[in-house]
Amino acid sequence: MRADRRLIDALRDDLGCIGTKEGCSIGVCGACSVLVDGKLLSACLMPAVFVSGRAVTTVEGLARGDELSPLQDAFIREGGFQCGICTPGQLIAATALLAERRRPSDDEIREWMMGNLCRCTGYHGITRAIKAAMA
Amino acid sequence: MTLAKSTLPDILETPEWRVEGRDKVTGAARYAADITRPGMLHAAFVGSPFPHARVASVDVEAARKMPGVRAVLTGADVRPARFGRRLQDWPVLAWDRVRFIGDRVAAVAADTVEAAERAAAAIAVEYEELPAVFDPEAALAPDAPVLHPDAAEYTYLGGTRPPRSHANMQGHVVHEHGDVTAGFEAAAAVFEHEFVVPRVHQAYIEPRASLVWIEGDTVHVVTTNKAPFALRDQMAVTIGVPAAKIVVDTPHVGGDFGGKGLSLDEFALYFLARATGRPVRSVLRYADELQLSNTRHAARIRLRTAVDPNGRITAHQGRVVFDGGAYAAGKPVAGLLPGGPTLTLAGYRVPAARVEAVAVYTNTLPAGHARAPSQPQHTFAAESHLDLIAHAMQIDPVELRVRNAIRAGETDVEGNVWHDSQAQRVIATLLAASQWGGTVGLDHGRGVAFSARHVGRGKTSLTLTLAADGSLEVLTGVADQGGGAHTMIQRVVARELGVDVARVHVRRGDTGHANVDPGVGGSRVTPVAGNAAVDAARKLKARLGELVLTLDDAARTAAPLAVTGEGEQNEHVFGTYAYSVEVSVDRATGCFRVVDAVLVADVGTVINPVAVRGQLEGGFVFGLGQAVMEELRLDDGRVTTTNLGDYKIPTIADAPSLRLVLITDAPGPGPFGAKSAGELANPAVGAAIANAIDAAVGARVMSLPITAEKVRAELAKREGYAPTSPDGTADSTAGRR
Structure with missing residues (x-):
């Protein structure tokens, strides 16, 4: 892999x-948030080669089989998303x-959640969802 | 959240579970940028570095020879293709003239994004600069440079373009009703103020994306456009292919807020796909979103209002100048102005009014629709204006609104008679909920703002099919931009048929499969598509009645049983809403903070309680961003806020708490009495905050965004003058007659 290939491109493409x-694409909106060995990072800034040999968690890895994580379930119940485009990043950051x-x-x-922009919810539903998931 | 009163038990009382919820929280939901095709190429574009120039030559020879490049097109290859939602005035690729920085002159399709961008950079364009005009008033001068000398060639979809008195006008309208002259002559006082609202961007998190390929004689389009049927029809005219041979597919849309009714790339992608025989995709970078796409119109709004001794409005005049940017292509409405251009005093009784609105071509990025077009501009102006009037007449601001808020049978600023009005109730509810009139802390102040937004109008249809396994499938052309349309349809059908929601499956179809739908927008989906869902369920019940069968028996013996539900909503109905906002202001810096906010909204029957709450909370924070921090800044036509770091939208830390009080028992024309909610919350935030700051420290900010710098500057002015100006404004032209 080329040294300048971004993690987001490696993941998606x-x-x-x-x-x-x-x-x-500049690390401010948080839509591309992933966990690298449990640490929250922006995949649009991270060269993919830097995560060689490390564990990367994306939104696809949050549910256990068909069972949603408490956060995923709470995001649906509490209005933690509308259009859903920022939701993978919000869920990763909240996790x-x-x-x-x-x-x-x-x-x-x-x-903590300041680095994940959402234009739909006004963030209230996201806060409610996080609180519901920890209850 | 408090529900003032509710009348419906059952499904509507249960919080909804979004039909697309699981997909959106697991990463399975597909958006346009997630969709690929085998052999897909990638597009890149060449944009003008000049705000106004003649294109002298475009040399693509070097680019054509670069590795991985499959096609290079210039304006000469696509001429005379232009696009637009109503007026097709935007060249797919400019062939003779560029009109804003970023206006495209060439397009490349290549094997990779990088190869396409390298080739685009190798295209040599010679320009001859023309005089540019950036200010709409300057563009209306008799000798201003004309941006569109060949306007007579443009296609205007659905009728004849309304006449204009200046070549740089996009659209121009004058509304007049009642005896305005008499209203002003009889007045006890006349007030006049001017307000300025900048360009802002919808700032959805998903940049536009599109993919076009040609199969046989059919053009396939995957897009972020939230009105796929409208795009199909616009595209048919632009590219000269019959609409029946174009299939537009809109997967989940990652935020719209009015911006994604205009497509930018799809037209050029068609020409690239035709030239290469391959699928071609474009995903905009966010920097391009902020520099190319249709923003909210900047506006300069002058309001002049006459009142009687009790502060009742007797007549009103307004002049509104919208900066339309280089093309009118983003505006879907007939007048080529943003929607509701003359609705300057929404929700008030106005016996006589004359309001003029004009949208003007300038050499800046095109403006278009954004959540509640025109209303954030007008409501900031109107609700600041009324507060200034209240202050000058020594009438409590809420009392002034009570005296003027429209009642059933009265006429509004656009001459419409309201047959029902919850305005008085909304204001009374706000008074109680906000404890208006109570004491506040030092340098704290409360501001109020009231406004109205129409319940959406339009027409759509969908199909409902009973399958042999007893399940019910709805096929709709309504796109999912996040509002919860498909869940709304599911719940309406289930409730009308008296079945469990789990039995109803809602499927979105592309333009080749679903019935025609006007698209998401204008607060239209619940009242229009919701009525179509009710109609479909009723028709199915009627069919079962004719067959003398229960649903279950019909599934076994008569399935598939399909009906078409029609929905139409043309009533002129408004929802009203009001805010009370408390701020605390630091006099030393002008910094302020919202410490409390209450929103009372008349939303009619609630179908999706989680979504309605989300629309109002989200609308509040969206409005807050555009009120206090957002401004798409331009310097001689060049956007200088080119990323989401410079163009600041609210983060979670900027979102104040909001108390919501819903009025749900005044039925509207939607399903089961629903009204609209999506555009009910954002427009009035700016004025509520401006009014609160003025109440706190006597600093009146007359332009958005309301920044600490502006508050501090107003405080400094007051400290410099004697702080006893009767109307509280140093630079206002207000005065008693």
Whole structure:
């Protein structure tokens, strides 16, 4: 693989994992958020070669078979998405948050999720979903 | 969230489970950029570096020879193809003249994106610069450079283009009703103010994407366009292929907010696909989204209103100048103005009015539709204007609105008589919910804003089929842009038939399979497609009645049983809504923060409670962004906010809490009494905040976005002058007669 090939392109074009979305292409919108060895990263900024030998988690890896994760279920029940384009990134970021802090405060949710833009929900549904998932 | 009153039990009381929910949370949902075809090529474009120039020559020889390049096209290859939603004035590739920075002159199809972009960079274009005009008022001067000298050649879809008095006008309209002169002569006071609203972008997170291929004599289009049938019909005219031979498929749309009714790339992709015999795809980079696509119109709005001694409006005048940018192609409405161009005082009784609106060509990126076209501009102006009037007349701002908010049987600013109005109730509910009139802290202030938005109008149809296994399938052409249309249709059909929602499956069809639909927009989907869903369910029940069969028996013995549901909504009905917003302001810096917000909205019967809440909460934050932080800045026609780092939209940390109070028991014309919600929340946020800041510290900001710098500048002005100006505005032309 070429050294300048981005992780987002490797995921989407080479591996067919189209769940990860590209929005701004400069690491500010968070649509392309993935976990690399559990750490939250933007796949539009990360050269794919840097993740060689490391575990990459995308939205496709959140459900266990047919069973949605508590966050995925809560995003549907609480209105955590509308158009859904930012949702893979929101879910990945929220998954990382709940791995880091079992019961984050409202301020901790706001601080952590600041890097994931959503134009549809006004974020209220996302906050409700995260709180419902940790309940 | 509080529901003021609710009358319906059953399905509608249960929060919905989005039909596409599982796909959207697992990554399975397909958007246009996720779809590929074998042998697919990638497109790149060459855009003009000049805002206005003659294209002298385009040299593509070097580009054609580059590795991986399959086709290079210039304006000469596509001439005279132009595109647009109503007026087709935008060349697919410019052949003689470019009219804004980024206007395209050549297109490449190559094996990879990189190869296409390298080839595009190797195309040499010679331009001869022409005088450019960036200010709409300057463009209306008698000797201004004319952007479209060949306008007579343009195709206008569906009728005849309305006349214009200047070549740089896109559209021009004057609304007049009542005796305006008498209204002004009889007035106790006349107030006049001017407001400025900048360009903003819809800022959906998904950039436009499209894929075009030709199979036999059929053109296939995969697109992010939210109105696939309309795109098909526009494309038929642009490329000269019958509509029946074009199939447009819109998978999930990653956000629209009015912007994705206009397609940019699909037309050039057709010519590239025809030249190469291969599928060709284009995915816009976000920088191109911000520099090329149809933004909200910037506007300069001058309002002049006459009132009686009690502050009741007796007459109103308005002049609205919209910056239309280089092409009118993004505007779908007949007048070639953004929708509702003369709705300057929405939701008020206005016995006499004369409002003039004009959209003007300038050498800047084209403007088009954005969530509730014209209304964020007008509502910022109108609700700031009314607050200034209240202040000057020493009438409580809410009381002034109570005295003027429209009641049933009264006439609004566009001369329409309202047969029903919840306006008084919305304001009374807001008063109670916000504890209006109570005390607030030091340098805190409360602002109110009230407005109205139509319940969407239009016509659509869909099919409902009972299958042998007892399931019910709806086939619809309504695209999914995130509003929850398919879930709404499912619930309406299930409720009308008295079956479990799980038994109803909603499938979206492309333009080759589904019935014609006007597309998502104009607050139309629930009242129009929802009525079609009711009609389909009723027709199926009628068929069962004729057959004397139950649903289950019919499934066994008579399936498949198919009916077509028709939906139409042409009533002139409005939903009204009002905000109370409390801000705290730091006098030293002008920084302010929304500490409390209440929204009361008249939404009629709620079909999808989770989605309605999401539309209103999302509309509030969308409106907040465009009120306090968003501005697509231009410098001599060049966009300088070219990425989502510079063009700032709200993050989760910017979203204040919002208390919602819904009025649901005043039925509208939609299914089971539904109204609309999608455009009900965003337009009034700017004025509510401007009014709150003025109430807090006496700083009146007359333009959006309301930034700390502007608040600080107004405070400085007040500190410089004696802070006793009767109407609270240093630069206002308001005055008592």
